[in-house]
Amino acid sequence: xxxxxxxxxxxxxxxxxxxxxxxxxxxxxxxxxxxxxxxxxxxxxxxxxxxxxxxxxxxxxxxxxxxxxxxxxxxxxxxxxxxxxxxxxxxxxxxxxxxxxxxxxxxxxxxxxxxxxxxxxxxxxxxxxxxxxxxxxxxxxxxxxxxxxxxxxxxxxxxxxxxxxxxxxxxxxxxxxxxxxxxxxxxxxxxxxxxxxxxxxxxxxxxxxxxxxxxxxxxxxxxxxxxxxxxxxxxxxxxxxxxxxxxxxxxxxxxxxxxxxxxxxxxxxxxxxxxxxxxxxxxxxxxxxxxxxxxxxxxxxxxxxxxxxxxxxxxxxxxxxxxxxxxxxxxxxxxxxxxxxxxxxxxxxxxxxxxxxxxxxxxxxxxxxxxxxxxxxxxxxxxxxxxxxxxxxxxxxxxxxxxxxxxx
Amino acid sequence: xxxxxxxxxxxxxxxxxxxxxxxxxxxxxxxxxxxxxxxxxxxxxxxxxxxxxxxxxxxxxxxxxxxxxxxxxxxxxxxxxxxxxxxxxxxxxxxxxxxxxxxxxxxxxxxx
Numbered sequence: 188x189x190x191x192x193x194x195x196x197x198x199x200x201x202x203x204x205x206x207x208x209x210x211x212x213x214x215x216x217x218x219x220x221x222x223x224x225x226x227x228x229x230x231x232x233x234x235x236x237x238x239x240x241x242x243x244x245x246x247x248x249x250x251x252x253x254x255x256x257x258x259x260x261x262x263x264x265x266x267x268x269x270x271x272x273x274x275x276x277x278x279x280x281x282x283x284x285x286x287x288x289x290x291x292x293x294x295x296x297x298x299x300x301x302x303x304x305x306x307x308x309x310x311x312x313x314x315x316x317x318x319x320x321x322x323x324x325x326x327x328x329x330x331x332x333x334x335x336x337x338x339x340x341x342x343x344x345x346x347x348x349x350x351x352x353x354x355x356x357x358x359x360x361x362x363x364x365x366x367x368x369x370x371x372x373x374x375x376x377x378x379x380x381x382x383x384x385x386x387x388x389x390x391x392x393x394x395x396x397x398x399x400x401x402x403x404x405x406x407x408x409x410x411x412x413x414x415x416x417x418x419x420x421x422x423x424x425x426x427x428x429x430x431x432x433x434x435x436x437x438x439x440x441x442x443x444x445x446x447x448x449x450x451x452x453x454x455x456x457x458x459x460x461x462x463x464x465x466x467x468x469x470x471x472x473x474x475x476x477x478x479x480x481x482x483x484x485x486x487x488x489x490x491x492x493x494x495x496x497x498x499x500x501x502x503x504x505x506x507x508x509x510x511x512x513x514x515x516x517x518x519x520x521x522x523x524x525x526x527x528x529x530x531x532x533x534x535x536x537x538x539x540x541x542x543x544x545x546x547x548x549x550x551x552x553x554x555x556x557x558x559x560x561x562x563x564x565x566x567x568x569x570x571x572x573x574x575x576x577x578x579x580x581x582x583x584x585x586x587x588x589x590x591x592x593x594x595x
Numbered sequence: 596x597x598x599x600x601x602x603x604x605x606x607x608x609x610x611x612x613x614x615x616x617x618x619x620x621x622x623x624x625x626x627x628x629x630x631x632x633x634x635x636x637x638x639x640x641x642x643x644x645x646x647x648x649x650x651x652x653x654x655x656x657x658x659x660x661x662x663x664x665x666x667x668x669x670x671x672x673x674x675x676x677x678x679x680x681x682x683x684x685x686x687x688x689x690x691x692x693x694x695x696x697x698x699x700x701x702x703x704x705x706x707x
Contacts, residue, residue, distance in 0.1 A: 380649075382648070437640060442640065444642075446641070446642055447642055450642045487643045487644055490644070
């Protein structure tokens with residue numbers, strides 16, 4: 188196998204783009220937290236960038252992409268980056284250095300863990316979150332990633348997941364829900380008003396996410412080619428359709444909302460993630476429109492009806508959006524793009540395969556995350572003390588505050 | 596000497612300030628405050644659905660004047676801050692014991 192310089196340049200740039208999504212997510216989440224928890228919310232994403240980068244190089248990549256063990260998990264042949272070098276792998280991305288493929292995949296692992304934090308902000312104990320992240324990466328992310336992309340059974344039965352609808356979004360969204368169920372609500376939820384402290388920060392974060400998502404989806408072509416371009420266009424159209432639709436929904440209810448519009452754009456990006464390299468780019472428009480309708484009413488259902496304190500709507504946006512994206516991939520897949528036909532082209536079976544991937548990934552992620560959460564809760568405790576929560580996590584967990592100084 | 600504390604709508608600050616200046620009342624202290632009264636709050640939107648904010652942003656103007664100036668000043672504030680809707684604000688008038696000008700040490704009337 189020989190290295191293609193164009194492909195390599197694109198994968199390295201895409202890796203950097205995907206990495207930038209996590210600080211983007213930090214701002215996106217941070218702006219929605221209350222002022223006393225702004226730093227702690229941002230800190231969760233940055234801490235994950237540190238811890239998961241290291242775990243990925245040590246054992247995460249190997250468990251995900253190492254030589255297949257019973258279709259369930261990768262072996263230890265890439266432990267500590269052994270056998271991962273400057274030459275292409277003979278299994279994955281055969282035109283770029285193996286190290287480039289490894290680091291590209293590592294960026295996905297980072298943001299998936301960071302996504303979960305949005306559900307548990309403002310009350311989770313920081314040290315427990317770090318332990319949870321380590322364990323979750325090892326026993327939830329790595330197996331699921333292996334099933335879909337690393338030669339495991341879901342990829343084997345033909346489940347389509349171009350850039351991480353199941354591996355990243357369903358996985359993170361369902362795990363977020365399970366962790367919230369163990370952790371419980373924030374003090375005062377749902378009666379107290381918990382206002383976002385800085386919506387411009389949310390919008391900046393969403394902008395960085397949208398920008399980085401081009402690396403996420405178009406980079407997942409693993410080549411600098413026509414498929415990458417197709418995925419790129421699909422990504423932009425779905426984000427646009429999602430944002431526009433959410434704007435219209437908020438307008439019908441009240442006024443066109445900025446917080447709503449940027450949330451819709453992110454929902455659109457979530458939904459197109461598994462589909463980007465399998466559907467005609469124009470199909471991204473209905474995919475983006477429908478995801479915003481689904482996620483909008485999911486938030487209302489979760490918050491107002493069930494009173495789940497999935498604080499920043501990780502399940503409603505990433506879980507539900509990811510589920511819709513996986514289904515939409517089965518519906519809209521076009522053999523001219525990714526080589527597989529979907530329901531519209533007469534292959535109803537693909538929808539069934541997609542359903543299997545949704546149910547198994549969701550079931551596994553929920554069960555294992557719930558057990559992990561319980562284990563941490565009964566040993567060192569998941570939650571901060573009442574006083575620490577009231578004072579805010581910025582001061583109680585990090586000894587810092589977002590806005591210092593009495594005088595200007 | 597009396598201190599006037601007027602809590603008014605943010606958007607009325609300029610009109611009130613201008614009216615006071617036209618009546619030769621130049622000095623004042625202005626702060627951004629939050630409060631509530633009969634207006635009860637306003638609905639804002641979250642990502643999906645609404646929530647109520649019941650402490651609303653207002654502006655507080657503080658100035659100290661001679662007793663005989665009270666009618667003119669309150670009249671100027673009321674005339675320029677009023678919309679007729681709930682949430683127009685309130686004016687509090689309090690006695691002041693002493694005033695000292697920091698630059699000169701002047702006291703009371705000559706310090707106003």
